[in-house]
């Protein structure tokens with residue numbers, strides 16, 4: 001509801017009970033490993049602060065975000081407990097992050113120096129998670145650089161401004177549990193942990209697995225897993241993950257702006273990429289690529305209207321898209337559901353992802369624009 005009187009024209013409904021259930025489920029699945037709930041990118045489009053609160057309340061041992069700004073914003077919302085942020089660039093605000101009692105990641109000796117200097121200024125000891133690049137070739141020290149990074153961390157520990165509490169890495173192909181990269185990365189990871197310990201670092205945690213590995217590769221869970229997509233109830237490895245009862249938390253819904261009849265031969269939307277082969281009825285859905293609806297949604301994606309799936313016709317516009325109602329004439333203002341948990345037959349974020357050639361992560365994370373978010377469930381504040 002926008003003002004309690006009219007249902008919203010278009011909105012994102014987030015079911016916090018689903019988040020609570022997913023966190024509790026994951027916690028059971030991965031025990032005795034600890035669970036970090038990843039709430040970066042505004043909680044994958046679901047709302048960082050709300051998801052964080054529900055995750056903490058349902059047993060998440062840690063929270064994880066990417067950027068320092070996300071970490072500081074989360075603390076400003078009242079969040080307490082272990083929190084890791086892992087993506088900074090030189091010059092980023094470590095002072096604020098360390099003052100907020102956030103764990104940070106280090107990839108290089110110079111980054112360790114920056115962290116140590118900020119910690120000294122703040123009069124705190126920074127808790128640092130050293131990242132080994134086990135094969136993704138993204139962040140982290142390469143195996144060649146790793147012994148130096150560990151030695152440098154140990155030197156800074158002696159100086160008192162830093163404590164290296166964890167070694168961590170990230171997987172290449174966790175959604176393909178039998179991919180050889182998993183085994184290769186696991187070996188490098190074990191080696192990196194040994195090197196760190198031999199350098200004298202007293203590790204509190206080793207963490208490697210994201211959602212897919214947390215579920216599919218129990219051998220890679222180590223002390224903690226970092227689960228993002230599964231917290232939101234989406235399948236981290238479609239077609240591979242066993243059913244552990246996760247519930248999708250996001251529904252995108254609203255009301256049709258208009259319904260009309262068109263004759264055979266009517267071209268629909270920009271460029272007339274679709275032309276009606278026979279007389280039909282069309283529904284105007286008042287969301288577009290400004291709301292994060294992929295322009296590539298047509299042909300392929302469907303919208304739930306009046307108890308049926310309706311194909312998107314023609315190009316998705318900035319503010320609106322058109323669906324084929326196939327002769328049906330629901331009243332203007334009738335409900336539509338772009339995607340939801342799929343319980344009533346509506347499409348899911350996974351189906352939208354398949355229709356546009358991407359992954360469910362991208363669908364939910366990019367959804368937004370002018371749509372307000374509404375929280376439902378007994379867990380809402």
Ligand SMILES: *Cc1c(COP(=O)(O)O)cnc(C)c1O
Nearest residue numbers: 038170210211212226227228229
């Ligand atoms: C985003 C992210 C995760 C969470 O991944 P999911 O596949 O969503 O579980 C874990 N670790 C790192 C480093 C990430 O960037």
